[in-house]
Every structure is written in C-alpha cells, then in structure tokens.
Amino acid sequence: MTGRRARHVRLRGVVAALGVAATLVNVPAPAYAGPAARDDDHGARADHGTRAGHGTRAGHARQVYVVTLAPGAGAASRAGRELAARYGASVDRTYGAALNGLAVRARADQALRLAADPAVASVVPDTGVRTRAGQQRPPSWGLDRIDQRRLPLDKSYTAPRRAGRGVTVYVIDTGVRTSHKDFGGRARSGRDFVQNDGTAQDGNGHGTQVAATVAGSAHGVAKRARIVAVRVLDDRGTGTLAQVLAGIDWVTRHARKPAVANLSLGGPPNAQLDAAVRASIASGVTYTVAAGNENGPASRSSPARVRQALTVGATDRRDARAAFSNRGRALDLFAPGVSIRSASHRSDTASAVSSGTSMAAPHVAGAAALYLSGHPSARPAEVAKAVVRRAVQGRVTAAGSGSPNKLLQVNGA
Template sequence: MLSLKYVFISCIASIPMLVKCALQIQTSTEKDFVTNKYLVILRPQVGLANHMNVLHRQMGDGRATYGILLHNFTIGNFNAYSGHFDSGFIEQLVTHGDIARIEADQIVGTNSVTQTDAPRGLNVISHRRFSSDYDYVYDNAAGRGTYAYVLDSGINTQHKEFEGRATSGYVAEGLQPGDVSGHGSHVAGIIGSKTYGVAKKTRLISVKVLDHTLGSSSTLLEGFEWAYRDIKDKRLQAKAVINISVAGGIPKSINEAIDEAFANGISTVVAAGNYAEDVEIEWSTTGAIIVAATDLYNNRARFSSYGSAVTLFAPGVKIQSCWRGGPDAVRTESGTSQAAGFVTGVVALLKSRLKLPGAMVTRGVVQGLATRGIVKDLRGSPNLFLYNGGGR
C-alpha cells in the first residue's frame, strides 16, 4: 500500500492579509511532505494553456518569484500542474480565480502486512461456497488480449512467472527501472503470473511511481496520467485496467483523476487501505472499484478498511506471489494491495471473455457476479465477495 495524507492551503480572503496564509493539515495523522513542492488543481473548465500564460506573464514582469514548473496534468476535464514554488508565489495562487485547490506534495510508501504462511486466494474466488478444494477454475481465455497497468514500485520483469508478458511502460523521473521493493512484483504476480495469477495470459505494464517504498503524490499522478493517455491513445478502454494500491488519506486530485478516467471508459481498481477505518476517509472517488480484504475464514481482515464506499471484498491474508531479487523469488504477503490484485485480475479475465466495453459496465459485471452473503464483520460494507465468473 502507498500511504499519504493531503493538506489544503487556507488563507484569509482579504488580500492585505496574505501574510497570514498557512498550510493546514486536514487529517489528524502527520505525514511527510516534499519541501516547497505543490500540486495546483484548476477549477473545472479552466483552460490549462490560458492559465499557464498568465503565470508566465507574472514570472516575466517580476511580480512573483515563480519557482520551477515540473509537470502539467490533463486527464479528461481534470487540469493541474506541479512544481517547486516559493511561499510568495503560493500566497498569490491561493486567491487566484482559476485555482480550485492547492495540495502540498507528499511522501508515499508501501504498507503491506507481511505474514509468512502458504498462500490462499485463487481457489476461493472460483468457488461459490467456502471449501477446502484448492483447485482454481477459470475461463481458458485467461485474460489473453488484455493489459493491466500496475502503478507501484515496478515489476521484476525477468521473473519466470511472467513468461515475458511483463514490461516496463513508465518510470518516473529520477527513478531506476526494476523493482527494489518487491511490492509491485507481488501485486503483478497476483494479477497475472503463471502460477499465482488470476489472469494468466494478461500483459502486465509496470508504471513505476515509487523508489524502493517511497514516492510522492505528484509522481503517482504523473504515472496515472501516463497510463490514462496510453490506454486512450491505443484505444484499449475495453481491454485495459489500472491497478493502484494506495491508502492513508488520498489527495482529492487522485480521486478526481480516477473519476475522469472512469468517465472516459477506463477501469481503475484501488485498495481500500490497511487502516481499519471507514474507507471514505481514504477515497472520495465514485469511479474506482474499491477493494477490501478478507482473512482465511471470510471475515473482514482485521487491518482492512471498510464502509459503504467499498465495492467488494477479495482475499488479502497469506497470499503468495512473485517478489524481487531473481527469476524464481516468491514471498507471502497480506494487505488490501493483494486483494486489489485479485480484483484487477478478474477484471482482465472478464474483459477477455466478455469484451466489456467500458468502466461502468465492467464495474457492474464485477458486482453482479460477486458471491453474496458470505463475508463477516462488514462494518457497513456491502456483503459481496469476488467471483471470477468461470468457477464452480
């Protein structure tokens, strides 16, 4: 899991009082932030090009110390930019009519719950009833012709389990290819590896946004934008799914980007979080498939977040999958990251088998196929458990 919290810049409305502006942390949990680096989100329908022209004019006439612009974001109607800006310039932006919100860029990192016993998961998503039968039954298309974009720490593309189907699609600036953490390889293995994977023929696209176990919210957004554009440019909406394992108070910008992707037909699966709290603290998106985790006995896993915003549950305890460090490396992990991997794999399976046309239909089919009434300790979550549609 990635962990992040977001902040708003608030300020007295009167321009002469700009010196009283301050960063206000919106949550009770302190997180680390990147010094003087911000995400600036524009109001709906504000043109990014026109806004940037205004900024350049301000920079040119000496009325503001601009700083360094790093990246422009355009995801549907979502427009934003990131950069290193000094406090004087930020003080001007907070009263600018084009600006919807300013978020301090944050440190993000992995947050899986590690356990060491043998895995379980594939069998239970292909059986309607709780069973000791460890057979995994699935449609023979096995996700062939689909693409899973994994926003994470990278993928060990040389692992034998991926059979050459895992490739590096995007590496954030300043990061090295590959997976030093292992987290991204583990999630990718659940999605589509030969032995541990749900969709054993899907293609896995690494979108590396973490260095070891850390990254920033702006880097995460850059990776999401790259995946969004790659899917749209190649017209893969009916064949692709994005997987994100993040938690800890998601910036609104990420939620808005996911919703824009949903409106453009692109499916995104996200982990509910490992904080045992209401998932709405983590996610405000209405477009994502939000996945909570169950334990070995179909209870909500003790660490899993919950609530009415959850889409469904999937296995998340003692899951074995691929790891970093070599072509045969494996490891057992637990977390809602792993649960999200199972759902992403099922999305790939269903897109391959049923030719699902877009994100809304895809989510509806995943919910419609889910097994009902078997999860315990829901805490307001829907009683839906992942089913792959091809089992018993």
C-alpha cells in the same frame, strides 16, 4: 518487503501505496484555494500516516505544490507555463489527460499569490505516499478461494480459457520485475516517474507482488493478461502525490484498451487524486483500488472513496474480514488479502508472502481483466457492475457496518 505484515503504501503527506494495503498520509497543509468538491459527503478526519519531510519555513523554503487550473486554462499551453513563472514558481510536471494542472516548485508566499489568480482552481502542497497480492494446488490460497462459492478450499483454481488474453493491466506502484518467470514475457515497463525514465524496475517488491497476483502464470488470476509497470513509488515504497498523478495521467494518455489499472495505494481525502482517477475512468480505463489497512471507514481515504472505482477490502482464509481492512459503504466487495503468496522482486524465480488490501485489490484487477477479455468493448461501469454482480453474497464474517457482504468470484467471467 516484509512478508506477513499487513502493508499499506502511503503518499508522503497525501497518497500512499496500499502495500499490502496502502494508506494515504495527511496533507501537510490545507489547500490555499477554495475547497474542491468531495466525492462523497463524509467530512471525516483523515487517518494519520507518515509524512514527507519537506522543508517548509514559511516564505523561504521552496517545495512542490500541485496546481489545478480552472476550466479554460490549459496546463500544457504556453499560457499555463507562463502563469507559474509569473509568480516565481518553476514547473516540475505538466498534467493534461487525467488532471488539468501542474506540479510546481515555489515558496509558500508565491504559492499563496498563485492560488489567488482567477485561472487557478486550487493549490495544495505535494504529499507523500508509501506502500500500505484449472491449476492444481495453486501457490496462493486466494486463487483457490475465488473460483468456488463455499469453503472448504478444493486445492484448485480454474479460470475461463481466455484468461485475460488481449487485456492490458497497468500496475501503478513501485515498479515490476518484468523479467520474473511468472510473467512469461507478458510484462514490460511503461514509465518511471521516480527516476523520470522508461525503465520501471522494482527495488521494493510491492509492485511485483501486486502484478503477479493480477496476471502471473502461477500466482495470477488472469494468466494471459499483459502487465505494464508504472513506477510512482521508490525503493522504500514511498512517493509523492505529484508522482502518483503523473502515473495516472500517463496511463490515461497511453492506455491500450481494453485496460485495467490497479492502485494499491491511498491516503486521506484528496480532491486532486480523486479527480484524476475519475477522469481516467471516464477515458475508458477500469480502476481497482485498495480500501486501506486502518480498520476504519474507507470513505475517509482517497482514492478508495471514488465511487466509479472498484474499492476492495481484504478477507482471510476463513472468509472473515481481515482485522486491518477498511470497511463501510465506500467498499464494492472483498477479496483474499491475508498471507497471499506471489512473485518477489529478489530473483526471477523468487516468491514472497504478504497481507493487506494491497493484495486484495489485484485479485479484483485480475477478475476485471477476465471479464474484459470476453467483453472487450465494455465500459468501466459495466465491468464494475459485472464483477460485483458475480460476487458471492453473505460469506464474509464481521464485514463491518455498512460494508457490502460480497466476496469476489470469477466463475463465468
């Protein structure tokens, strides 16, 4: 991980981890089936990003497609699996909690025929993602900022005594160095959808920094919350839409509530990703999402444009919107995201400094955990409302047209 460089994880082709601020890359091709409903009415052009190098010679190379089935067709059923086989496709993954669909391998001509089946709502090419963070003298100025309403910083951080106890935060990212001393035994692996096993170790660093910003004993907002690592991005900080969907689906199915999930990743508008996040929120998991690092409208990015999620922009230590931070009406609030120190994956005691909306979002995830610790039965909409209501108004300079001028605060959580 680079230190002070603004980071944003991009899905290769569709989703990106907002590494300090992840960004989704373009979908390699349009959906073959009819367009799915947007989460908003912005028909904006997607920001450009790196794209996975899938072999795509028309009709010959097999690649991965994400298939969403129509209502009434069960993806996990025998009929769902047989549907793919009927057109010569093989099933890589099955989703059933956050998305009724499949990830399949097929040639382009097979995908076209599959998309025409009445049991199918849409077929889109898989796309790539990559990474886009009373305690005295806290190591991060961000902690110092979020418990006081005005500058200057007072060199202390005071959180409620509950400090997130009883809340589980799912970090959907590059994995987490769960043995790091900052977690004090409160972090564990959930699932690794890169290696397809149960050990979600971090070979990149992004996920560890995000997790410690949420709940590290030294670096974290909610110092008693539990962390579960869900790895969807590899050691380079890249992944695919299919992997990210699998991570969200797993969290939706296995979340121990009260629960928060953090997505410091994103990309251009993508209906499948948006739908999965909405479904997971509907199941009772509160989501915090990085707004992106393109200095553009967050409404042009998924899942940042999902209204039910808490979408977070970044500020610097002077309360100015970070030069890289996305902006606009899709944001819910801002949080510190420039030069944030947090735990590093390099050893059990190491730390690193990063910038980006990927570091802003976990501050809000920690704040959500603080609220849920005292209100364990609160639904995601209630959590989001409480977090936004407690934000301080009018402090962010150059917030951007349409942006809410609200800066995260944790007092009284």
